[in-house]
Amino acid sequence: MMNNQSMPFQPIDIALAKRVCQWHNATNSQLLMQSVLATSFALQQGHTCLSLKDCLQESPFNEMESFGFQPFPATDDWMAALSEFNLDPNSQSPIILHNQRLYLRRYFQFETEVLNFFKRHNQRITLDSKQAATARQYLNDFFAPSAEIDWQRAAAINALFSQVSLITGGPGTGKTYTVTRILATLVAISPSMPLIQLAAPTGKAAQRLAESIREAKQSMSLDLFVGEAIPDEATTIHRLLGVIPNSIHFKHDENNPINADILLIDEASMIDLPLMARLVRAIKPSTQVIFLGDADQLPSVAAGSVLTDLIERPHPGYSPERVKALAQFGIETSEISAQASTFRDDLTELKRSRRFDGGSGIGKLAKAILNGQPQPGITLFETQTDLEWLSTPLDKALKQWTAEYYRDLPSQRSLSDAFLQLKQFRILCAHREGEQGVEAINETISKQLNINRQPFYKGQPIMVTQNHYGLKLFNGDIGLVWPNESGQLMVWFESLEGYRAVAPGRLPSHETVFAMTIHKTQGSEFSHVAMVLPDAASAIVTRELIYTGLTRAKNAFTLVASSAVWKQGITNQVHRWAGLSSRLNQNDLEEGSEKGSKL
Numbered sequence: 001m002m003n004n005q006s007m008p009f010q011p012i013d014i015a016l017a018k019r020v021c022q023w024h025n026a027t028n029s030q031l032l033m034q035s036v037l038a039t040s041f042a043l044q045q046g047h048t049c050l051s052l053k054d055c056l057q058e059s060p061f062n063e064m065e066s067f068g069f070q071p072f073p074a075t076d077d078w079m080a081a082l083s084e085f086n087l088d089p090n091s092q093s094p095i096i097l098h099n100q101r102l103y104l105r106r107y108f109q110f111e112t113e114v115l116n117f118f119k120r121h122n123q124r125i126t127l128d129s130k131q132a133a134t135a136r137q138y139l140n141d142f143f144a145p146s147a148e149i150d151w152q153r154a155a156a157i158n159a160l161f162s163q164v165s166l167i168t169g170g171p172g173t174g175k176t177y178t179v180t181r182i183l184a185t186l187v188a189i190s191p192s193m194p195l196i197q198l199a200a201p202t203g204k205a206a207q208r209l210a211e212s213i214r215e216a217k218q219s220m221s222l223d224l225f226v227g228e229a230i231p232d233e234a235t236t237i238h239r240l241l242g243v244i245p246n247s248i249h250f251k252h253d254e255n256n257p258i259n260a261d262i263l264l265i266d267e268a269s270m271i272d273l274p275l276m277a278r279l280v281r282a283i284k285p286s287t288q289v290i291f292l293g294d295a296d297q298l299p300s301v302a303a304g305s306v307l308t309d310l311i312e313r314p315h316p317g318y319s320p321e322r323v324k325a326l327a328q329f330g331i332e333t334s335e336i337s338a339q340a341s342t343f344r345d346d347l348t349e350l351k352r353s354r355r356f357d358g359g360s361g362i363g364k365l366a367k368a369i370l371n372g373q374p375q376p377g378i379t380l381f382e383t384q385t386d387l388e389w390l391s392t393p394l395d396k397a398l399k400q401w402t403a404e405y406y407r408d409l410p411s412q413r414s415l416s417d418a419f420l421q422l423k424q425f426r427i428l429c430a431h432r433e434g435e436q437g438v439e440a441i442n443e444t445i446s447k448q449l450n451i452n453r454q455p456f457y458k459g460q461p462i463m464v465t466q467n468h469y470g471l472k473l474f475n476g477d478i479g480l481v482w483p484n485e486s487g488q489l490m491v492w493f494e495s496l497e498g499y500r501a502v503a504p505g506r507l508p509s510h511e512t513v514f515a516m517t518i519h520k521t522q523g524s525e526f527s528h529v530a531m532v533l534p535d536a537a538s539a540i541v542t543r544e545l546i547y548t549g550l551t552r553a554k555n556a557f558t559l560v561a562s563s564a565v566w567k568q569g570i571t572n573q574v575h576r577w578a579g580l581s582s583r584l585n586q587n588d589l590e591e592g593s594e595k596g597s598k599l
């Protein structure tokens, strides 16, 4: 029956489809079998469900015949045919049909948990007159009067008055600047010293969050007790939840929630749906939560695009109560009132980049990319000095970059100088494989620098590719090979306490890192970024990928790509099927669908 040649579906999809058909006593139903198969496949592509409408426009779902299957019927006929089975959210079926979307049951539960958290936790906070006076004084100190709407101040007001708030903004829009001031204000109005926890999806992002918060704290003259309450350390979401070795469960859940009065989660765009469900499950009702992130960046590696789904664009406006509160705290405008009964008091978008001023090519190019404009983007390379479109062949460029940034790494005066030099530049690729991929580029540069092919050499940058909780090393952490006082080569990592050395033999999985994938660089920044795109068009090259790669650059950006691949990438947007945003607009909690064992 099946032609397995070039079939995209994996044995795991087929095995699951068969099991679900058995569960429904429907081993003869070709349509049910194919529907589960397609849902399982969609999940592996990053979707949280199979959209019975949208999938009919897309490969491989619209070419099932070419794999020896039957074509899927039109959406209405498909729904009608599936109505023969009980796929209701309240049933125990392993596959759920909801609003023309098919879900594996546990993903429907994850989505429902996230949704219900945002509905339940979306309560308004009221301040007494003393708290309001203190908050006003702090906000006036932190945010200068402004003729235009100051979205940073608005974000602060929204966070003060909401049990959960979401702040999104591009690079340098002042997310950390704003949130440090929010935390300070929250501490100042708290009756007792609140317990604040800071977390991010990866160790690297947590480290960067902690550094940024410490820097921001130092630049503010805070009362001692306020400064002390804002932590200098951040953790990963996994550690916050308490990893149980060899288990998908965490120590903290609804029965043993995270101990925090205020919880700040950074880089929220990197959180996938299962992790978000496990996180919100462990948040107690009294915890005030702030999510920070850039909704335009690449979504999580695993299924879902939770932050993007939670952000409504354009913003539908604020409730009359919130408009009043905003006015009382310095933002007087009716421009932001909701026109209808739907409003999003929990949501603020920071729009003005403080890092990229009006003259910055990187900032302008980021805007052109987000607007889906490849041609104006190309023109910017001709006019902006911080942008360069490289016409030289890649191997010549690699020689040039090696000479400029890497050859003298071992002769830097100190480890900290070597780290500074390393952060100056990074090559970012879309793929790992292929001539323009991470592996080939790392190999080419390694050959130039490590002629004797030593396993470890002074000045070698190393990226850890596996979490090691004992050594406090996380997937994506970057270290440098450097001698210790007795001349022995060690791998050094930056930490809040300074540098720490790990013997090369103790390192978990790792690789040499001159180039890395754009996915891996989320949460990092470099002075100069060179982005190398593949020769031929690729589904991986998307607007979000290019935007994420570009916005890792602070001062200079070099592109190695053909104009065809650039254009194709900018017009190719990531879309992930999910029900989160449409379900968020329905008012009721969906209790029934949360039933069942927690996964």
Ligand SMILES: Nc1ncnc2c1ncn2[C@@H]1O[C@H](COP(=O)(O)OP(=O)(O)OP(=O)(O)O)[C@@H](O)[C@H]1O
Pocket: 152, 169, 170, 171, 172, 173, 174, 175, 176, 177, 178, 212, 354, 355
């Ligand atoms: N209102 C402001 N007034 C003065 N400087 C500001 C203001 N907002 C932000 N900045 C400065 O702009 C720079 C970028 O701010 P910040 O690091 O908070 O942005 P971000 O959105 O967290 O960036 P990224 O996402 O790239 O980390 C910082 O140097 C910060 O001090």
